[in-house]
Amino acid sequence: NAGVTQTPKFQVLKTGQSMTLQCAQDMNHEYMSWYRQDPGMGLRLIHYSVGAGITDQGEVPNGYNVSRSTTEDFPLRLLSAAPSQTSVYFCASSLRRRNTEAFFGQGTRLTVV
Amino acid sequence: AQSVTQPDIHITVSEGASLELRCNYSYGATPYLFWYVQSPGQGLQLLLKYFSGDTLVQGIKGFEAEFKRSQSSFNLRKPSVHWSDAAEYFCAVGANNDMRFGAGTRLTVKP
Numbered sequence: 001n002a003g004v005t006q007t008p009k010f011q012v013l014k015t016g017q018s019m020t021l022q023c024a025q026d027m028n029h030e031y032m033s034w035y036r037q038d039p040g041m042g043l044r045l046i047h048y049s050v051g052a053g054i055t056d057q058g059e060v061p062n063g064y065n066v067s068r069s070t071t072e073d074f075p076l077r078l079l080s081a082a083p084s085q086t087s088v089y090f091c092a093s094s095l096r097r098r099n100t101e102a103f104f105g106q107g108t109r110l111t112v113v
Numbered sequence: 114a115q116s117v118t119q120p121d122i123h124i125t126v127s128e129g130a131s132l133e134l135r136c137n138y139s140y141g142a143t144p145y146l147f148w149y150v151q152s153p154g155q156g157l158q159l160l161l162k163y164f165s166g167d168t169l170v171q172g173i174k175g176f177e178a179e180f181k182r183s184q185s186s187f188n189l190r191k192p193s194v195h196w197s198d199a200a201e202y203f204c205a206v207g208a209n210n211d212m213r214f215g216a217g218t219r220l221t222v223k224p
Contacts (some may be wrong), residue, residue: 004156033212040122042203042214043157090156097210100145104156 002026006091006105013081013112021076021108023091031094032074033058033102034066042089043083049074081112115140115208119215126194127223128220134189134218136204145207151217152200152222160202163187174198196222 006021025032030051045058046102049068063085065077074093078085088109092102116139126132138144145164151221157164161172168180178189199222206213 015200035214042117042216045212067218091182097207100149101159101162102157102205103214104149104158106156107154 004091004103004105006089006108007107008023008066009016009110011108011110013078013110015081015083016110019078019081021089021091021110023074023076023105025091025093025103026072026075027093027095027097027103028071029072029093029095030052031097032068033092033094034074034076035092036060036085037107038079038087041045046076046089078110083112086110086112089101114211114217115206115213117204117206117213117215119202119204119218121218122216123219123221125221125223126169126198129193130191132191132194132198132220134187134202134220136187136215137203138185138206139146140185140206140208141178142208143182146180147177147205147207148172148176148187148189149203149214150174150200150206151203157203160189192211194220194222198222 004025033048034046035100044060049064088107090107091105094102118137123157147162148160153155153215160176163180201217201219
């Protein structure tokens with residue numbers, strides 16, 4: 001049972017580059033979310049999806065895009081990387097609503113130089 | 114929107130000692146409450162959750178938490194800490210189809 005799988009685990013980008021963080025879940029969960037984790041700030045919600053074809057913004061959406069073409073996949077795109085986007089990114093999924101138990105991936109540590 | 118406060122950024126306890134991590138929330142009604150643990154380089158793992166009913170909930174790894182409505186608190190406890198409990202602990206509040214996390218408490222365990 002894989003749960004939530006994120007790739008890559010580590011990434012270094014140059015300022016201005018773009019990239020996609022991948023997230024896949026095999027639990028048939030409706031809800032998926034992307035968070036960033038920064039020291040002393042806990043987890044902050046970037047974008048979320050309530051089902052295939054439906055996405056919405058969270059607390060800190062600027063500089064990021066998402067799409068949800070299937071139930072399983074929820075990629076996060078950085079359009080033009082900035083040093084302020086250096087962070088650890090977590091993908092999570094929930095069976096029903098986002099305010100119920102979330103299952104997290106292992107995280108992607110991104111450094112923008 | 115709801116908010117969560119974890120007053121302690123870092124706590125150090127000796128192995129075998131008891132542990133209490135504090136969590137306070139702000140929300141008009143009773144939200145869903147969670148504690149997660151994050152080991153270094155790992156994702157978050159659910160320790161326990163409270164939705165309703167008995168205010169003392171048991172979780173994995175010997176942890177428990179008590180919901181106190183009058184204090185808007187959901188503190189995490191363990192009677193005897195093991196070295197493997199060293200990690201970061203996050204309290205979370207679910208309400209209005211949203212989930213908010215506290216800033217986390219880092220636990221160090223002394224031998």
